[in-house]
Amino acid sequence: MLSKYLQIYEDLKQKIERKEIPSHTFLPSENELMTLYHSSRDTIRKSLSLLQQNGYIHTSKGKGSLVLDHEKIAFPVAGLTSFKELSHTLPGDVMTIVHCFEKIPVTTYLKKELYMQKGDVYHIERIRDIDGEKIILDIDYINAQVIPHLTKEIVQDSIYEYIENDLGLKVSFAKKEITVIQASDQEKELLDMDGFDLLVCVKSYTYLEDATLFQYTESKHRPDKFRFVEFARRSHMDY
Amino acid sequence: MLSKYLQIYEDLKQKIERKEIPSHTFLPSENELMTLYHSSRDTIRKSLSLLQQNGYIHTSKGKGSLVLDHEKIAFPVAGLTSFKELSHTLPGDVMTIVHCFEKIPVTTYLKKELYMQKGDVYHIERIRDIDGEKIILDIDYINAQVIPHLTKEIVQDSIYEYIENDLGLKVSFAKKEITVIQASDQEKELLDMDGFDLLVCVKSYTYLEDATLFQYTESKHRPDKFRFVEFARRSHMDY
DNA sequence: TAGTGGTCTAGACCACTAC
DNA sequence: TAGTGGTCTAGACCACTAC
Numbered sequence: 308m309l310s311k312y313l314q315i316y317e318d319l320k321q322k323i324e325r326k327e328i329p330s331h332t333f334l335p336s337e338n339e340l341m342t343l344y345h346s347s348r349d350t351i352r353k354s355l356s357l358l359q360q361n362g363y364i365h366t367s368k369g370k371g372s373l374v375l376d377h378e379k380i381a382f383p384v385a386g387l388t389s390f391k392e393l394s395h396t397l398p399g400d401v402m403t404i405v406h407c408f409e410k411i412p413v414t415t416y417l418k419k420e421l422y423m424q425k426g427d428v429y430h431i432e433r434i435r436d437i438d439g440e441k442i443i444l445d446i447d448y449i450n451a452q453v454i455p456h457l458t459k460e461i462v463q464d465s466i467y468e469y470i471e472n473d474l475g476l477k478v479s480f481a482k483k484e485i486t487v488i489q490a491s492d493q494e495k496e497l498l499d500m501d502g503f504d505l506l507v508c509v510k511s512y513t514y515l516e517d518a519t520l521f522q523y524t525e526s527k528h529r530p531d532k533f534r535f536v537e538f539a540r541r542s543h544m545d546y
Numbered sequence: 547m548l549s550k551y552l553q554i555y556e557d558l559k560q561k562i563e564r565k566e567i568p569s570h571t572f573l574p575s576e577n578e579l580m581t582l583y584h585s586s587r588d589t590i591r592k593s594l595s596l597l598q599q600n601g602y603i604h605t606s607k608g609k610g611s612l613v614l615d616h617e618k619i620a621f622p623v624a625g626l627t628s629f630k631e632l633s634h635t636l637p638g639d640v641m642t643i644v645h646c647f648e649k650i651p652v653t654t655y656l657k658k659e660l661y662m663q664k665g666d667v668y669h670i671e672r673i674r675d676i677d678g679e680k681i682i683l684d685i686d687y688i689n690a691q692v693i694p695h696l697t698k699e700i701v702q703d704s705i706y707e708y709i710e711n712d713l714g715l716k717v718s719f720a721k722k723e724i725t726v727i728q729a730s731d732q733e734k735e736l737l738d739m740d741g742f743d744l745l746v747c748v749k750s751y752t753y754l755e756d757a758t759l760f761q762y763t764e765s766k767h768r769p770d771k772f773r774f775v776e777f778a779r780r781s782h783m784d785y
Numbered sequence: 786t787a788g789t790g791g792t793c794t795a796g797a798c799c800a801c802t803a804c
Numbered sequence: 805t806a807g808t809g810g811t812c813t814a815g816a817c818c819a820c821t822a823c
Contacts, residue, residue, distance in 0.1 A: 310791080310792060310793090311792075311793075312792080312793085336807075336808060336809080337808080337809065338807085338808085346793080346794085347793060347794045347795070348794090348795085348796095349588075349792090349793065349794070349795090350792080350793060350794080352809085352810090353792085353793095355809095360599075362719075362721070365718070365719065365753075365757050366808095366809065366810095367755060367756065367757075367801085367802085367808090367809075368800065368801050368802080368808070368809050368810060369800075369801035369802035369803080369807080369808050369809065370801085370802060370803085370808065370809080371802095371807095371808060371809075372809085373757050375757070477780075478780050479604070479779065479780055480601075480604065480777065480778065480779045480780065481777075481778050481780075482601070482775070482776075482777055482778075483775065483776050483777075483778060484773065484774070484775050485724065485772075485773070485774040485775075485776075486772065486773050486774075487726065487744075487746060487769035487770065487772055503744075504743075505726070505742075505744055505769055507726060514604075516606065517606065518604050518606075518612050518614070530726035530744055531726065533724075533725065533726055534723065534724070534725050535723070535724040535725075535774075536721070536722065536723050536724075537721075537722050537724075537776070538719065538720075538721055538722075539719065539720050539721075539722060540718065540719045541716075541717050541718055541719065541720075549810080549811060549812090550811075550812075551811075551812085575788075575789060575790080576789075576790065577788085577789085585812080585813085586812060586813045586814065587813090587814085587815095588811090588812065588813070588814090589811080589812060589813080591790085591791090592811085592812095594790095605789095605790065605791095606789090606790075606820085606821085607789070607790050607791060607819065607820050607821080608788080608789050608790065608819075608820035608821035608822080609789065609790080609820085609821060609822085610788095610789060610790075610821095611790085
């Protein structure tokens with residue numbers, strides 16, 4: 308059961324996406340929304356604040372909440388979304404090849420990345436084939452004490468689905484870093500590099516609800532197929 | 547005069563950054579913070595919500611607000627920050643070369659990017675030299691009706707400073723896109739490419755407080771010198 | 786069971802905008 | 805001047821956590 312302010316957020320979001328409320332117009336005022344949704348101003352403001360954070364509207368004092376044109380944004384890449392979830396929004400045919408699946412004792416390097424002292428780690432390498440081209444190499448290291456009993460079948464499908472549906476845990480937040488690296492000879496063999504020498508590397512450290520770090524990932528993308536979109540607000544305090 | 551909840555946010559943020567409140571410990575509870583800062587729970591919760599959004603803490607029901615280790619994040623690249631502001635946080639010697647500064651009638655291409663029907667546009671190209679290497683090429687197109695009277699001197703220093711301090715306008719939000727592109731021959735001549743063929747291209751559409759689009763930028767970075775960091779939370783509704 | 790954060794309400798005062 | 809969003813308060817009930 309979604310909370311009231313999330314319901315209102317979802318409702319307004321859909322109306323904006325479906326252009327029932329067109330861009331460059333104003334939302335009803337907070338007072339009007341209060342009577343429309345039978346709720347208090349605080350609840351309405353929570354919903355509006357979410358819309359604002361996600362780039363759907365821009366509110367200004369004395370004026371109201373302006374609907375931004377949302378097409379130009381195309382969100383999905385930002386945030387924390389599994390490849391399986393993302394693949395529904397991709398236009399092409401998507402296939403995953405599990406190139407490597409093993410359980411190994413934690414190495415010195417991984418001890419640092421995963422904040423572990425001892426124990427085992429799953430080492431998983433998956434190649435993402437989109438429309439017949441091998442474009443992405445995902446390398447995952449997962450703490451086997453936190454996420455046990457992984458199998459090749461799970462990994463072929465979706466690790467997040469297993470974590471959230473079968474283990475009943477919740478993936479919560481991640482730190483990500485985007486850089487560009489030289490492709491190794493092995494990577495050039497595994498992927499269809501189409502003459503490129505470089506790869507875009509997205510490193511993620513992913514945490515559960517209780518703030519335990521369970522996953523370190525390097526996701527390597529052929530440079531011409533990489534695109535990242537974000538919506539940023541200027542902070543007028545920090546500088 | 548900063549509002550109360552922003553003061554509390556800044557205070558807690560500093561204490562976390564200076565490790566007066568160490569990571570992996572809990573903040574005082576909301577009740578305790580209420581008496582500590584002589585404020586209502588709602589005000590405290592606004593401050594905590596900001597800390598949460600920016601990756602400083604992680605709150606869970608029944609437990610409290612856990613301080614995350616923040617060093618591992620290193621924020622500055624995310625958000626909406628001028629190069630001059632960023633340069634204070636860069637380790638090396640930074641220099642800007644204004645390679646092109648002209649006012650031109652809007653072209654067909656720019657009409658689309660800047661949502662303009664007619665009028666003039668400033669076309670600015672700046673090369674960023676860091677520690678003696680020409681690494682970044684910033685190409686700006688700015689609506690001259692919205693931001694008038696630009697000079698080469700302003701552009702050499704900081705456009706945002708001019709907009710905010712001299713014109714009294716406020717830079718508010720931006721949509722950004724990161725891709726990788728082939729460097730043109732001209733770009734290879736302007737920058738010290740060090741053998742690279744590709745550039746990381748960050749396109750931004752930047753808006754003022756009143757939601758007018760005033761700037762379209764392509765910021766092109768030598769791939770080995772590009773790094774982008776973000777903090778992402780998982781949304782448990784959208785998929 | 787006591788303490789924690791999550792949600793929701795009702796009311797107040799303010800600065801800003803548009804007229 | 806009327807309407808708008810921004811801030812702040814006080815109080816209530818809830819589900820979850822740790823013991």
